[in-house]
Amino acid sequence: MAFDPHSLRQDFPILSQQAYDHPLVYLDNAATTQKPLSVLDAIQDYYRSFNANVHRGAHYLSDKATTRFEQARDTVADFINAPEQSHIIWSKGTTEAINMVAYGLEHLLEKGDEILITSLEHHANLVPWQQLAFRTGARLRVLPLTSEGEWEDEYASYFTDRTRIFAATQVSNAIGVHTPLQAMLTQAKQHNAFTLVDGAQAVAHYPIDVQALDCDFYVFSGHKMYGPTGIGVLYGKAHALEVLIPYQTGGEMVQHVTYQSTQFNTLPYRLEAGTPHIEGAIGLAAACKFLTQQDRHALLAWEQSLAHHVYTRLHKESQVAIYSPETHTTLVSLSVPNIHTLDLNAYLDSQGIAVRAGSHCAHPLMAQLGVAGTLRASFACYNTLEEADRFCDVLLEAIDLLTDE
Amino acid sequence: MTDLPLYNSIKQQLRACRSKEETFKALVALSKRLTRLTAEEKTEENRVKGCESAVWLIIDNKDDTSSIKADSDTKLMRGVLVAILSLVQGKTKTERQKMDLKAELESLNLGSYLTQSRANGILAIIEKIKK
Numbered sequence: 210m211a212f213d214p215h216s217l218r219q220d221f222p223i224l225s226q227q228a229y230d231h232p233l234v235y236l237d238n239a240a241t242t243q244k245p246l247s248v249l250d251a252i253q254d255y256y257r258s259f260n261a262n263v264h265r266g267a268h269y270l271s272d273k274a275t276t277r278f279e280q281a282r283d284t285v286a287d288f289i290n291a292p293e294q295s296h297i298i299w300s301k302g303t304t305e306a307i308n309m310v311a312y313g314l315e316h317l318l319e320k321g322d323e324i325l326i327t328s329l330e331h332h333a334n335l336v337p338w339q340q341l342a343f344r345t346g347a348r349l350r351v352l353p354l355t356s357e358g359e360w361e362d363e364y365a366s367y368f369t370d371r372t373r374i375f376a377a378t379q380v381s382n383a384i385g386v387h388t389p390l391q392a393m394l395t396q397a398k399q400h401n402a403f404t405l406v407d408g409a410q411a412v413a414h415y416p417i418d419v420q421a422l423d424c425d426f427y428v429f430s431g432h433k434m435y436g437p438t439g440i441g442v443l444y445g446k447a448h449a450l451e452v453l454i455p456y457q458t459g460g461e462m463v464q465h466v467t468y469q470s471t472q473f474n475t476l477p478y479r480l481e482a483g484t485p486h487i488e489g490a491i492g493l494a495a496a497c498k499f500l501t502q503q504d505r506h507a508l509l510a511w512e513q514s515l516a517h518h519v520y521t522r523l524h525k526e527s528q529v530a531i532y533s534p535e536t537h538t539t540l541v542s543l544s545v546p547n548i549h550t551l552d553l554n555a556y557l558d559s560q561g562i563a564v565r566a567g568s569h570c571a572h573p574l575m576a577q578l579g580v581a582g583t584l585r586a587s588f589a590c591y592n593t594l595e596e597a598d599r600f601c602d603v604l605l606e607a608i609d610l611l612t613d614e
Numbered sequence: 615m616t617d618l619p620l621y622n623s624i625k626q627q628l629r630a631c632r633s634k635e636e637t638f639k640a641l642v643a644l645s646k647r648l649t650r651l652t653a654e655e656k657t658e659e660n661r662v663k664g665c666e667s668a669v670w671l672i673i674d675n676k677d678d679t680s681s682i683k684a685d686s687d688t689k690l691m692r693g694v695l696v697a698i699l700s701l702v703q704g705k706t707k708t709e710r711q712k713m714d715l716k717a718e719l720e721s722l723n724l725g726s727y728l729t730q731s732r733a734n735g736i737l738a739i740i741e742k743i744k745k
């Protein structure tokens with residue numbers, strides 16, 4: 210544990226505050242992370258110094274804004290090792306990026322085709338596919354991954370010649386387990402399915418290389434990786450992006466318009482209708498830079514050590530059921546039989562500790578685990594060992610207070 | 615239902631809380647005074663929609679007074695329900711409709727236990743009690 214988060218915390222002034230007269234302990238990072246000063250500065254600098262609409266050239270500020278906006282695309286492309294910046298499409302976030310693909314591929318689906326997802330998906334990577342299946346007569350199938358996330362040989366039978374789309378999360382938002390991504394992608398590719406990876410829970414922690422993953426689409430949100438809300442990324446391989454029908458149309462995405470027809474622009478603009486979220490893109494690029502300037506392996510090791518510390522402490526408590534893996538995760542998801550997670554959450558909150566209680570937008574997974582919801586403490590690079598211990602101490606206090614004699 | 619504390623003593627107790635932690639503990643203590651519903655009574659029909667935690671409410675309207683029973687899957691909401699029930703228990707439907715339940719509950723100093731995502735739930739409970 211050589212890494213010291215204390216100096217890093219100076220970049221996150223929001224963390225130095227009291228919540229109900231207790232020091233704020235922010236452990237809801239899987240929902241959204243806090244933003245470093247460099248991201249806040251980048252956003253403010255945009256509005257203070259070069260706010261203008263992009264791509265319309267024409268004047269000094271617009272040129273400046275356009276340059277920085279497109280540099281942001283370059284930065285994000287480098288961040289996930291995309292081959293070219295035109296493969297980066299801005300979206301509102303992970304959810305919109307998945308919807309762009311679900312609507313964009315609709316014209317290629319026929320009745321009886323299969324869309325395959327896993328049992329560890331967030332609703333964002335489930336509902337758009339289910340609705341696409343309803344619209345096209347395709348069949349939604351679910352690969353029944355266990356909460357350990359191990360690959361089992363029998364899973365291969367879920368990939369068939371009718372599998373047109375395979376969509377899977379890299380890391381479960383609810384329990385923090387990694388899916389057997391490479392094995393699944395290999396199967397999907399053998400059956401010529403389009404592949405989409407939901408990286409929302411991965412990007413803040415793991416260096417991403419979309420070329421090594423070799424998936425058709427990779428999607429993520431800015432706000433879960435120290436960037437602003439309202440901005441996310443749809444990465445796609447050229448051929449995969451080319452076949453997408455734009456799910457929104459309007460300004461900016463066109464080359465020529467008559468009343469009879471419209472000629473769409475080239476990538477990436479073809480899929481970006483309307484004035485983009487300019488300061489979001491610039492803020493996200495600043496977040497990428499913030500991360501690449503860190504020793505990312507040290508950050509990850511630190512985050513994992515905090516989760517492991519909590520796991521080790523709470524695993525000893527007979528009344529606590531933990532659903533996360535013991536190692537290689539940055540969050541701990543747990544429940545206490547006969548005590549509602551909302552009650553636990555309320556007591557933690559009263560002590561200034563922010564965690565998340567509930568189903569984590571994963572109702573089918575909660576049903577698979579046999580719980581109504583879990584309490585999730587999720588770590589980021591700025592969390593300290595003291596905070597991890599405080600969470601454990603206060604959780605045990607809450608259990609005492611809420612246990613019926 | 616005879617063992618419900620008096621509303622005025624609940625009000626006094628909750629208003630005396632000086633921190634979120636004290637309010638939490640007071641609500642947990644109050645929750646123990648609730649007569650729980652049976653599994654058969656917790657029907658979808660009796661469920662109040664819009665609450666983050668599950669809440670069931672059964673109102674038996676009679677000529678003079680009405681009997682109201684309620685339950686929740688969270689202790690905190692059970693504590694809030696004890697406060698609500700002690701306020702409306704024994705009142706007729708007409709009397710309940712005349713009460714400003716929302717203002718009364720807001721005076722209990724419950725802070726974020728009433729607001730945020732639980733607010734809609736409380737409003738839904740109030741609506742149902744007035745019907």
